[in-house]
Amino acid sequence: MLKIKELQKNFGSLRALDRVSLEVKGDSIVGLIGPNGSGKTTLFNVVSGFYEKDGGEIYFKEERVDGLTPDRIARKGLCRTFQIAKAPEKLTVLENMMLAAKNQVGENPFSALFVRRRTARVEKENLDRAMELLKVLQLVDLKNEYAGDLSGGQKKLLSLGRVFMLNPDMILLDEPTAGVNPTLTMQLMKAIKELQQREHKSVFIIEHSMKVISSICDKVFVLNFGKKMAEGTPGEIQKNEKVLEAYLGGS
């Protein structure tokens, strides 16, 4: 589904991504781990079009996507979340969900004014779907609260909700559980797994906790100093000497 070939990204003389190649298959949850500063978020930023690459190729569904703007990549069905959850603060939780729906009618002034009946019908459908997803995420009680008033963890839940509302073919999740309490973390993971199994999407997820990784991922990639260090099942990765060294700081 997502194929990255020899991807490079430099910040000055720092090689944030050094010829990284990897492939994420469809209908699976794949993890991306690595020490701080190993290039995980940079990889997501380049893949999603927020950073320009310095070399290499990115294919999504057999189509080149490197060089496209972030919104065009998202419209092709590749959608990411951010490490620090973003949410328009003066939109309510429910409006945040509705915002994400794709192919809305009434998203330009002309159709908003003159195609109102169809707009209202699509809005109603999206509203029903949004409520359904909010139930899964246990955010129903907060539906009319401003997103800006939510806690960090709730914002992370909401960004997941928006992504599932958008319903892309592949989701890049950047530390969806960082700064979230353990109970909520497990709840989030359960939600990701549940939604993935129901909708058969691909999920590519950055995560620090091995416990989380091994509980949901089918496959894991390890980055270190901008290079791919290892790949394999969570079980294999946990036994990999090089990975343990990188994480535990052996000499």
Next chain:
Amino acid sequence: MTLINFFIYLLTMVGIYSLLAMSLNFQVGFAGLINFGQVVFFCIGAYTSSLLATRIGIPLPFCFAGGMILSGLFGYLMSIPTKSLKSDYWAIATLATAEVIRLIALNEGWLTGGPFGVMSIPQPFQSLFSMISYPFFYLMLVLVCVLLIYFVLSLLSNSPFGRDVKAIRDEEEMCLSLGKNTRQIKLQAMVVAGMVGGLAGALFAHYIAFISPENFRPIETFLMWAMIIVGGRGNHAGAILGAGIIQLFNVSTRFIGDYVPLSSDSMASLRMVIIGLLIILFVSYRPEGLIKEKKKVY
């Protein structure tokens, strides 16, 4: 009789400035586009409509439409740099843009009449009314326009388009990650705002019947900003309320000059000082303005 005339004049000006404030509020309060050159829409709408009427002599409704369209097109042009300029730099560019257009109006005399402006601009349906009843008719015309624009802007801000616009104001990167073409949405918001501002300009020109570059100095933008700061951003009623308060103050203090022992020059300066003070007080003690942005509850 003069008191009634004065009130009619006051309300007409409140109506025209309500349109300008609603247009500015649509950019600032909804789309987060900090426009310090709002007066440019007023200027282009006024000049286009009055020149079409005096030079070419086409029927007035077409002049009004021409003013709105050209002003909307100018909104399109102004939105282009939002692609590469950060909001504060864009804000400075808008201030300069408005001055450039005013200076063109001042210097290209062959087209605009230069410093002498455009004179004897025809007024719509003037022959149907007497000299005394005409201002009242014009007030009604302005009020109908205000209601219509209020209705249209409310529809827009409650639509999926309005939701996109507000989301871009708060979190543009997130909107990009959801696949929203944020540039295009900002562009559409600017065109809508430009057309509303252009309508205000046309209404002003055909009301006053004489316009010159003097009417379109940056201070006018400053007044429109004062209106949305006092009235509140992110809702259309706030813009109208703000326009009412600032215009009431601005116009009425011109007529109490006879009763206070100050020269008209110091009165004019004092007026700006007081409006400035009002802005400072609102920004520090009631930053959301008199009417808050309404939460949409499903």
